[in-house]
Amino acid sequence: MLGLLLSAALLMGAGCGRDGGDGASPGDPGASKPKLTVSAAASLKQAFTAYGKELQDASARFSFAGSDELAAQISQGVKPDLFAAANPRLPEELFKKGLVEKPTVFAGNRLVLAVPADDAKVGSLADVERPGVTLAVGSKSVPVGSYTRTVLDKLPAAQGKAILANVRSEEPDVAGIVGKLTQGAVDAGLVYGSDVRGSDGKLEAVELPEELQPSVAYGIAVVKGAKQPRQARAFIDGLLSGAGRQALDDAGFEPPPSG
């Protein structure tokens, strides 16, 4: 909680301190770049950090956490310039409350069963049902946790129940699940395909059957009252076609799901 409040305070501070930043034109040599503050889902960390280094006319500051926590911060009055979530629903809800501009869906992902690469006790979803196998998932409120429950709901009831019984931790964001996995605290976890790609070979992905795969889509929106609205919109454009799209591809994200 303290960490969250602190990061909220930092975000607010970062936002307030740059009142004059908008006036600096991007081409000016020596002019300091305006600072763009971005609240983003934990699963976007690697892609966005790489994209942030490519930005020409702004320097990006990121706050990565569970999408739901970031949305709650915005509801409580925290104003980053951009909000990127691991589902389209959270930005859409903030849009309905008049807190952000119309959201854009900019990327897709897959949900996979991740296992430690060096010591895999689990080779398939069926293995996770066995008693004694341990599992980390996202808590219900964070998108990765709600996708996980969507998958389990599609399974026969007994199978879903057996898997849930092996859950040892409900983590507040995807970074927590990855951490528990790489530390060997659990045998398997449900995370995004891009998280496995970003784990430097520490994790391996067990693909879920296509019929279980939820439609994972990422939504982004400019926050109403953003200090750098122009740069924020340029950031979104770059995600759809440009350096951002490239960074997303490199990190293992998929194009936004159609329809």
Place this chain on the structure above:
Amino acid sequence: MRERGWFPVGLVAALTIVLCFLTLPIVAIFVDTGPLDLLSSLGEDGALEALRLSLTCSAIAVGLIVVVGTPAAYLLATRRFRGRAALVTLIELPLVLPPAVAGIGLLAALGPKGVLGGLVEDAGINLVLTTAGVILALTFVAAPFYLRQAQSAFEALDRTWLEASRTLGATEARTFLRVAIPTAGPGLISGLALAWGRALGEFGATLMFAGSFRGITQTVPLAIYERFSTDFTGALALSAVLVAVSAALLLSVKLLSGSAWLGGAAR
């Protein structure tokens, strides 16, 4: 005349700022939550479980800390030996560790891939993601608060009393139990209250080492964090409960020790 008036005003102003700054967030928690919200938040799924878990785990942690920490602090307070200062600093180090560092340190030490992880596993003990892991994390972060206070309480004892007890034929163990502990009591108890409060509020180390699972490892601070995103009022209400419980603990412990409430503050 002017100068005499100016300084005390400054002192009062500073204290006022300190008071407002430290109490405002706590007051704000209660402004938004009526007594009814408090009760209904406790009725919610998982809230009572979290409270029960928090109380049990912190009580066990504090028990362990007192049983092992009291003699350890007595040794540090009554003996002079080489490297004592370094030892005291090492023991106090967790006081200034960020909880996340404590969590990652515990994983690196006792996690499945940690330095002693193999030993722990071979002994058939499972700590990570278990209630025992919560107790371990709480003990780690709270112990220095008690040790530090207990050490200074023992150091403040009048040595002639201890010597008199020895001269009258009491063994050192008897002197420790019958003279040192009762006399240092108020100091020990306020150390206990501090450690208990710290244990109740622990968040980061618990989340990293023990994870978050209802009824097993989800203590009140973790339950508050989980509610924050979906149910801000619920999170506030649960926070208010935690503040009330912590305050009640602190107060009752201080009242129990009698003189500690008034006189113990000087220690």
